[in-house]
Amino acid sequence: MQSAEVDEFIYHECLIHPALLCHPKPKTVFIMGGGEGSAAREALKHKLLDKVVMCDIDQEVVDFCRRHLTVNQEAFSHKKLNLVINDAKAELEKSCEKFDIIVGDLADPVEGGPCYQLYTKSFYEQILKPKLNHGGIFVTQAGPAGIFTHKEVFTSIFNTIKQVFKYVVAYAAHIPSFADTWGWVMASDEPFSINAEKMDRRIEERIDGELNYLNGALFISSATMNKTVSLSLLNETHVYTEEDARFIHGHGVAYRIN
Numbered sequence: 001m002q003s004a005e006v007d008e009f010i011y012h013e014c015l016i017h018p019a020l021l022c023h024p025k026p027k028t029v030f031i032m033g034g035g036e037g038s039a040a041r042e043a044l045k046h047k048l049l050d051k052v053v054m055c056d057i058d059q060e061v062v063d064f065c066r067r068h069l070t071v072n073q074e075a076f077s078h079k080k081l082n083l084v085i086n087d088a089k090a091e092l093e094k095s096c097e098k099f100d101i102i103v104g105d106l107a108d109p110v111e112g113g114p115c116y117q118l119y120t121k122s123f124y125e126q127i128l129k130p131k132l133n134h135g136g137i138f139v140t141q142a143g144p145a146g147i148f149t150h151k152e153v154f155t156s157i158f159n160t161i162k163q164v165f166k167y168v169v170a171y172a173a174h175i176p177s178f179a180d181t182w183g184w185v186m187a188s189d190e191p192f193s194i195n196a197e198k199m200d201r202r203i204e205e206r207i208d209g210e211l212n213y214l215n216g217a218l219f220i221s222s223a224t225m226n227k228t229v230s231l232s233l234l235n236e237t238h239v240y241t242e243e244d245a246r247f248i249h250g251h252g253v254a255y256r257i258n
Helices: 008-022 038-043 059-068 070-076 088-094 121-131 154-162 196-206 216-222 227-235
Strands: 028-033 051-056 081-085 099-105 132-144 167-175 180-188
Touching: 008 038, 008 099, 008 132, 008 167, 008 180, 008 196, 008 216, 028 038, 028 088, 038 051, 038 070, 038 099, 051 088, 059 070, 059 081, 070 081, 088 121, 099 121, 121 132, 121 154, 132 154, 154 167, 154 180, 154 227, 167 216, 196 216
Parallel strands: 028 051, 028 099, 051 081, 099 132
Antiparallel strands: 132 180, 167 180
């Protein structure tokens, strides 16, 4: 669903562009996951960037998408892209490099799945944050953020990141293919001092090509939650740890129909 041709641009524009546009002068990006290439495609639209590292654990997914997702073929062959097949946690741990932006384009935290540890406080604190340059920004997809689904993982991811970074912004958008509102969380130790007009100006100055979804006013509005979700974000106390994680539950509505 994340790669549905009809609307994947909503997810990937929201994941990538706000952090890059809030940063005064981003030069380097590290994408955790992102095997289908769409996050890299959006990042590579930014003229200021010198390097995009995309680190995905699944060689088979990357090879399949490189062959069949024609919309991303240019990104996969881009001279600024450094493609790494490895566990993102292990890659960041061993890296001597620091980045202006780190992106979590990861699978949802699923029990027994490969990446729930990349949503934990210890990972953010001990491994990820030390690999950000001064003023760097971290952004991650954060699961369903709908009025009935936001307590699954969205509020918990937000609260966990709040324990590690000084400034944290949650934002959301409806994605038709997901049949729900989806959430992202962006964080930094420097304030996000950007308004709609400044974001639009940076889109004009920095980005090659057109964005289909995101503009300054949309981003500002996407960070305004309805009353129910706002209160849940405010009152959430759960913090992700290896021993106490939350997971996306169930198999979807169709699975439950007898």
